[in-house]
Amino acid sequence: MTDVRPAGPFSGWERGIAARYLRTKKKDGGVALISIISYTGITLAVAVLIIVMSVMNGFRAELMGRILGFNGHVYVGGPILNDARRDVVINKLRAVPGVAQVTPMVEAQGLALGPNGAATGAIVRGVAPTDVRRITLIANNIKQGSLFGFGLGEFGGNRILIGDRLAAALGVQVGDPVTLISPTGETTPFGSSPRRKTYSVGGIFSVGMSEYDQVFVYMPLQQAQLFFGRDQSVDVVEIMLTNPDKIDQIKPAIVNVVGPNGLVTDWRSKNQSFFNALQVERNTMRLILLLIVAIAAANIISGLVMLVKNKGRDIAILRTMGAGRGAIMRIFFMSGAAVGVLGTLAGLSLGVLFCAFIAQIQGFVEWISGVSVFNADVYFLAHIPAKLDWSEVGVIACWSLGMSFLATLPPAWRASRLDPVEALRYE
Numbered sequence: 402m403t404d405v406r407p408a409g410p411f412s413g414w415e416r417g418i419a420a421r422y423l424r425t426k427k428k429d430g431g432v433a434l435i436s437i438i439s440y441t442g443i444t445l446a447v448a449v450l451i452i453v454m455s456v457m458n459g460f461r462a463e464l465m466g467r468i469l470g471f472n473g474h475v476y477v478g479g480p481i482l483n484d485a486r487r488d489v490v491i492n493k494l495r496a497v498p499g500v501a502q503v504t505p506m507v508e509a510q511g512l513a514l515g516p517n518g519a520a521t522g523a524i525v526r527g528v529a530p531t532d533v534r535r536i537t538l539i540a541n542n543i544k545q546g547s548l549f550g551f552g553l554g555e556f557g558g559n560r561i562l563i564g565d566r567l568a569a570a571l572g573v574q575v576g577d578p579v580t581l582i583s584p585t586g587e588t589t590p591f592g593s594s595p596r597r598k599t600y601s602v603g604g605i606f607s608v609g610m611s612e613y614d615q616v617f618v619y620m621p622l623q624q625a626q627l628f629f630g631r632d633q634s635v636d637v638v639e640i641m642l643t644n645p646d647k648i649d650q651i652k653p654a655i656v657n658v659v660g661p662n663g664l665v666t667d668w669r670s671k672n673q674s675f676f677n678a679l680q681v682e683r684n685t686m687r688l689i690l691l692l693i694v695a696i697a698a699a700n701i702i703s704g705l706v707m708l709v710k711n712k713g714r715d716i717a718i719l720r721t722m723g724a725g726r727g728a729i730m731r732i733f734f735m736s737g738a739a740v741g742v743l744g745t746l747a748g749l750s751l752g753v754l755f756c757a758f759i760a761q762i763q764g765f766v767e768w769i770s771g772v773s774v775f776n777a778d779v780y781f782l783a784h785i786p787a788k789l790d791w792s793e794v795g796v797i798a799c800w801s802l803g804m805s806f807l808a809t810l811p812p813a814w815r816a817s818r819l820d821p822v823e824a825l826r827y828e
Contacts, residue, residue, distance in 0.1 A: 415731050420736075436704050445748065446748065448749075448752040449693070449752075450797050451756065451797055452755050455752070457682070460786050461676075463609075467538065467609065467613070468668075471610070472639070475652065475667050476638070476639060477638040478636075478666075480662045482635055484662060491503050497658060500640055502532070502536075503639075505529070508637060509625075512581070513571060513618065514582065515577075519572050528619060532622075543605070545568075556623045556624050561600045563579065568605045574605070577602050579600055579601075581597065581600060585630065701805060702737075705733060705736065705808075705809060708733065709812050716819050726818070729819075730816065731813075732816075734813040737812070741808070745801040753789065759787045763785050
């Protein structure tokens with residue numbers, strides 16, 4: 402006699418019944434419409450969560466890349482800047498492991514005047530020609546003109562580099578004159594008189610961040626020292642690291658080189674409030690959108706409750722034929738979980754595709770509407786950034802699946818506890 406073993410959990414007959422219940426129409430006691438609504442809700446919630454978090458990740462990465470590429474990672478100030486040992490200290494800083502570039506710099510505010518009378522405030526940075534060529538965010542983003550001639554001539558010459566938005570505000574192009582006015586000039590019997598000098602635009606750069614492109618001017622270090630009356634001193638020594646995230650490992654060596662006559666600060670303290678605000682906003686948005694996914698998954702409950710109510714007779718018949726409570730619970734669990742799994746997969750696909758083609762989508766929307774959807778004057782960047790964090794995508798998928806599975810348990814458990822005698826009493 403052949404032994405007949407009972408089917409195990411999640412066997413073929415359980416999956417078949419679960420799939421049939423999921424597909425049945427309303428007239429047959431099914432909940433296909435509610436399942437479609439639940440599926441759509443989970444898909445959209447997961448996709449929106451991925452898109453929003455990816456845009457926020459991209460926004461933070463783009464801002465950090467430009468802020469840390471345009472500015473230094475470590476700053477050295479204090480009496481050491483006017484010490485006779487300054488050049489020796491700078492050479493020792495260049496030899497510190499993890500240090501990519503050391504730039505003595507003069508930085509001061511001034512007023513820029515265009516040939517047509519337009520005027521705007523500007524931040525002038527004086528750096529050596531060799532150092533400005535090492536600032537890749539500037540050297541690789543010269544949109545007009547070039548670095549040729551920068552630093553050539555007496556006291557560094559009169560060629561300067563300006564941002565494209567500043568050039569537009571002044572109405573100048575390469576080769577046009579720009580007059581710079583320093584608020585601190587020579588002292589006379591009648592007080593301090595501003596110093597002014599006319600320079601030639603040698604190059605126009607665009608780093609893609611309006612905050613920098615509309616205010617910064619680069620001139621040779623010697624010329625800046627002369628123009629702002631710094632003599633041979635500098636305002637700060639700016640240090641770029643190969644990896645700014647390793648600041649805690651490299652900063653002690655820099656402090657040791659500088660000694661007690663120097664003040665060492667880093668990019669975190671300079672931009673702490675800005676990056677903290679970004680992090681708080683990111684965490685808050687993640688929490689809100691995770692709750693939206695949970696709410697979308699909760700729609701499965703209403704569908705399964707109606708399904709259990711409509712299939713009471715079928716449950717009773719299955720129980721009288723030998724199906725256990727565990728089998729009934731698994732059938733309805735699979736019916737609800739299938740909606741969550743399919744919705745999660747569709748949402749992941751939609752979200753990833755949207756992030757991959759976000760630039761094209763932005764261009765299409767702007768072409769259709771004729772309105773800029775990402776104004777650089779407001780958001781600092783010229784385009785919508787998106788950076789997929791696959792670990793975060795995995796967390797989103799697990800959360801959506803977990804919420805979907807959790808939502809199916811109460812109605813599935815209720816179906817398993819249904820008394821077949823009561824269900825068939827009035828049949």
